[in-house]
Amino acid sequence: MSVAADDPGAGAAISVDVFDPTPPYEQIRRQIVALVSSGALTPGDRLPTVRQLANDLGLAAGTVARAYRELEGAGWLNTRRGAGTRVGAAPPRPAADAAALRQLADEFVRRARFLGADDGTILRRVTDALS
Amino acid sequence: MSVAADDPGAGAAISVDVFDPTPPYEQIRRQIVALVSSGALTPGDRLPTVRQLANDLGLAAGTVARAYRELEGAGWLNTRRGAGTRVGAAPPRPAADAAALRQLADEFVRRARFLGADDGTILRRVTDALS
DNA sequence: TCCAATGTAACAAAGGGTTGATACAAGCAG
């Protein structure tokens, strides 16, 4: 079960799986990296405020703030007090597309296996989705 | 950086990323699920002893024991005191939630295409990720 | 200028995970 946070401005959704032992701030961090890497969020796009996202996800503001802070430090986001948080102008993407696609595929396979799917089923579903 | 634990008996390798905030027991649990799901470990294959794996990974025995215990409870492993731990005869594969998997595949394909990847590339990346 | 919005910082309290040690229980081989 997960709580979804619709983000009309960026057209993206971030969620936190309460059954995942991974700390919420880390789940958020990874999802934003994936969203930026995949192009779902582009430079200049504004992210939800820490209070807004925290409220949507049922978390404390400080928890979301930590995710934003770490992403800021890594160059993914630009945050300014009073002005909000936006996707950085030059996200850390050296070998952009190839690396992003590989990361995307790895993440997909990991999640699919987490659902209990075997390799054959995973490939079949991807083939279906391609058509 | 990660510490690797070679497992000659099963021909598999399990590692723990000390920079990943995800608890070690959870990292181990997921990797074993992946190894069994992918067929790298087959029913009857013996896993390292809790002390052996803990020593290789630099963890406490109880930490590895917890991963084994959770996997046992979920039906992935069979563990008997004094006899060791082996892959269960009937790992929980049909648990594949068809709807969730389809949604996951659709989302993955959507993002991959957003990156500009063609169908062949997408399939190749998934195949790579499966191995 | 004034004020609301936003990110940041600090704090104590609570909960969970890990460690390291020890002890115990159950299987297996001699």
Add this chain to the structure above:
DNA sequence: CTGCTTGTATCAACCCTTTGTTACATTGGA
């Protein structure tokens, strides 16, 4: 039977994360 191996249980101590709360600094618009 005896001894070794293996998984399990317990314990206290420590560290990390989260929570609420409050306060503060900065930004931008009325």
